[in-house]
Amino acid sequence: MPRKKFNLAGLNPAQRAAVEQVEGPVLILAGAGTGKTRTVTTRIAHMVSSGICPSRILALTFTNKAANEMRERVAGMVSKEDAKKITLCTFHSLCVRILRKSIDRLGYKRNFTIYTASDQVGLVRKLIARKSGKDENLDHGLALALIGRSKNRGIPVSEGADSLVADVERAYNQELKLLNAVDFDDLLILAVKLLNEHEDIRKQWLESFRYIMIDEFQDTNGIQMELVCSLSGTEKNICVVGDDDQSIYGWRGAEISNILDFERFFPDPKVIKLEQNYRSTTPILHTANSIIRHNVGRREKVLWTDEKGSHNVRVIAMPEEEEEVQFVVDEILAVNATEKRSYDDFAVLFRTNNQSRRFELKLREHKIPYRVIGGQSFYDRREVKDLLAYLQVIANPDDDINLLRIVNNPPRGIGAATVSLANEKSREMGISIFDVMGSSDFQQMLPAKSRASVARFVALIKGCGGSMCAERARYGMLFEEVIDEIDFTGYLRRTCKTDREKEQRAENVSEFIGLLRDYERRQGRNSLQKFLDDIALQQDREEDDIEKQNGVSLITLHAAKGLEFPIVYLVGMEEGILPHKRSIDEGTRDEERRLFYVGITRAMQRLTISFCRNRVRYGEPVSCMPSTFLDELDPAYLDVSSYEELAAQPMEREQAMDYFERMKSMLGED
Numbered sequence: 001m002p003r004k005k006f007n008l009a010g011l012n013p014a015q016r017a018a019v020e021q022v023e024g025p026v027l028i029l030a031g032a033g034t035g036k037t038r039t040v041t042t043r044i045a046h047m048v049s050s051g052i053c054p055s056r057i058l059a060l061t062f063t064n065k066a067a068n069e070m071r072e073r074v075a076g077m078v079s080k081e082d083a084k085k086i087t088l089c090t091f092h093s094l095c096v097r098i099l100r101k102s103i104d105r106l107g108y109k110r111n112f113t114i115y116t117a118s119d120q121v122g123l124v125r126k127l128i129a130r131k132s133g134k135d136e137n138l139d140h141g142l143a144l145a146l147i148g149r150s151k152n153r154g155i156p157v158s159e160g161a162d163s164l165v166a167d168v169e170r171a172y173n174q175e176l177k178l179l180n181a182v183d184f185d186d187l188l189i190l191a192v193k194l195l196n197e198h199e200d201i202r203k204q205w206l207e208s209f210r211y212i213m214i215d216e217f218q219d220t221n222g223i224q225m226e227l228v229c230s231l232s233g234t235e236k237n238i239c240v241v242g243d244d245d246q247s248i249y250g251w252r253g254a255e256i257s258n259i260l261d262f263e264r265f266f267p268d269p270k271v272i273k274l275e276q277n278y279r280s281t282t283p284i285l286h287t288a289n290s291i292i293r294h295n296v297g298r299r300e301k302v303l304w305t306d307e308k309g310s311h312n313v314r315v316i317a318m319p320e321e322e323e324e325v326q327f328v329v330d331e332i333l334a335v336n337a338t339e340k341r342s343y344d345d346f347a348v349l350f351r352t353n354n355q356s357r358r359f360e361l362k363l364r365e366h367k368i369p370y371r372v373i374g375g376q377s378f379y380d381r382r383e384v385k386d387l388l389a390y391l392q393v394i395a396n397p398d399d400d401i402n403l404l405r406i407v408n409n410p411p412r413g414i415g416a417a418t419v420s421l422a423n424e425k426s427r428e429m430g431i432s433i434f435d436v437m438g439s440s441d442f443q444q445m446l447p448a449k450s451r452a453s454v455a456r457f458v459a460l461i462k463g464c465g466g467s468m469c470a471e472r473a474r475y476g477m478l479f480e481e482v483i484d485e486i487d488f489t490g491y492l493r494r495t496c497k498t499d500r501e502k503e504q505r506a507e508n509v510s511e512f513i514g515l516l517r518d519y520e521r522r523q524g525r526n527s528l529q530k531f532l533d534d535i536a537l538q539q540d541r542e543e544d545d546i547e548k549q550n551g552v553s554l555i556t557l558h559a560a561k562g563l564e565f566p567i568v569y570l571v572g573m574e575e576g577i578l579p580h581k582r583s584i585d586e587g588t589r590d591e592e593r594r595l596f597y598v599g600i601t602r603a604m605q606r607l608t609i610s611f612c613r614n615r616v617r618y619g620e621p622v623s624c625m626p627s628t629f630l631d632e633l634d635p636a637y638l639d640v641s642s643y644e645e646l647a648a649q650p651m652e653r654e655q656a657m658d659y660f661e662r663m664k665s666m667l668g669e670d
């Protein structure tokens with residue numbers, strides 16, 4: 001039965017051209033606020049309605065949040081059956097699929113564990129302690145950053161083969177392989193290795209996907225580009241969507257050259273520019289265009305809108321940061337009172353995290369609700385990480401790091417000396433700690449009490465693995481029984497300092513079990529490994545669901561990308577802050593200019609930019625210079641003033657009365 005043709009009437013001419021160009025390489029340059037997601041999802045729906053088999057379509061994004069949003073939109077445009085057949089996922093999710101099928105060709109077992117950031121920290125700390133001499137020291141964060149950069153660039157972290165960091169790197173990679181574990185970088189690297197070295201595997205995936213779409217293409221790195229090239233086949237039906245003007249993750253490995261030199265990888269592409277903006281007003285867009293044109297080598301595009309707007313962009317000079325903070329908070333209060341604006345309409349954007357502290361204090365002082373974008377993820381909570389560690393070990397007993405987390409948690413009579421001995425034997429014999437603990441030779445080395453404890457633990461894990469990983473096992477219910485058997489919640493309660501903490505931690509355990517059982521219900525009984533994969537792939541701090549919180553948003557410029565707010569304050573526009581001092585030293589001012597551009601284009605209706613003449617640093621006042629970026633702004637739609645000038649202006653009577661009433665209410669006066 002032929003599918004119904006999809007209606008494209010609601011698209012502008014550029015969007016329609018992007019949707020209809022299906023064959024061959026396509027580069028869609030989607031400026032900020034130009035309806036990129038709508039265009040991408042409509043393109044997928046149009047492809048399906050045109051008769052393209054949905055199972056041959058692959059759409060890649062960078063975050064689970066973006067993938068979920070896109071998946072929901074597409075599901076509303078095509079039939080349920082077709083929506084299920086489309087592969088719409090993150091780069092890392094795709095690589096997990098590739099590796100789960102064929103990683104054994106690279107010498108791993110298919111039940112490998114994905115190490116999250118905290119797992120990596122645990123392993124690297126252990127290795128640093130083992131490898132470093134008495135007078136040597138190495139920060140684990142630095143070591144991990146260097147190892148990650150090394151993997152992505154394909155070069156060792158240090159030229160000196162005998163250096164501590166090089167030693168840790170070698171040991172780290174060896175241990176991961178021994179533990180049958182991979183980290184996030186490995187997911188991409190090993191998937192590319194499989195496709196490049198095994199033509200039969202590559203052919204399988206080329207046959208799976210005939211049409212590829214990639215969102216936020218400006219954020220891809222070299223390995224992701226290799227993956228895309230390996231999967232694109234001879235037809236080159238690849239469509240990438242991005243904006244080089246919003247490439248702000250160079251420090252994280254993103255290579256802007258992927259989008260700037262797209263023709264080098266995919267010759268003679270169809271290039272389509274989306275320039276009509278549906279978010280911001282003319283003053284905001286004109287100001288944004290005026291700053292970004294100073295970047296050399298960019299792909300030319302000029303954002304425009306039909307929304308004229310009634311507010312120019314303000315640039316305000318502040319005496320010190322105390323006045324900057326007070327001005328912003330006072331104005332939020334005033335606009336909330338006089339215009340009945342929700343606090344959700346306001347956002348304060350800044351270059352570095354530590355700039356938020358003063359705003360938090362002032363907002364609390366005035367009892368204004370706020371949200372700092374970020375915070376501790378549910379899966380980062382101690383008790384949840386413990387439960388995940390149990391599941392990881394049940395699925396992969398060779399996972400030493402997670403095994404060490406649970407081996408005596410709750411206490412079961414396996415002391416530090418026993419664990420240390422098992423660890424030592426593991427290194428000597430080149431096998432996992434679990435295999436050591438399960439051997440009769442090792443158990444005979446232990447005192448009777450410890451021997452019994454180790455034997456019970458080994459039996460517990462083996463028994464759980466046999467029952468929970470079996471075909472059609474009800475692993476959610478079974479795991480709940482395991483938690484009861486080891487009295488995990490009781491142990492948690494005994495280690496809490498307050499009743500509130502006891503309740504919170506117990507609720508977290510219940511919530512986790514609920515999530516596990518719900519996942520089993522939705523995905524089927526044989527899906528424990530998939531649950532663990534999905535959780536590992538969600539460990540992205542920038543994906544916290546801010547919609548579940550309320551109030552003024554305090555957010556860094558990097559985290560603001562993809563968001564929009566009616567009223568925006570972009571604070572701290574000083575040389576050394578934006579552009580950041582590091583970028584000035586390293587010659588990466590272009591990326592800082594793009595960051596400024598991203599900040600400007602978050603504003604929908606009003607934008608205020610401020611800088612301070614003085615700041616307190618390390619307890620001492622220092623004078624500040626306005627950002628040189630401010631000199632690059634076209635003054636056509638700018639209102640430039642100072643704090644002193646604005647403070648001298650008389651307040652309108654109605655505004656003053658509303659503000660006064662608000663203050664009385666806050667103070668609880670009649």
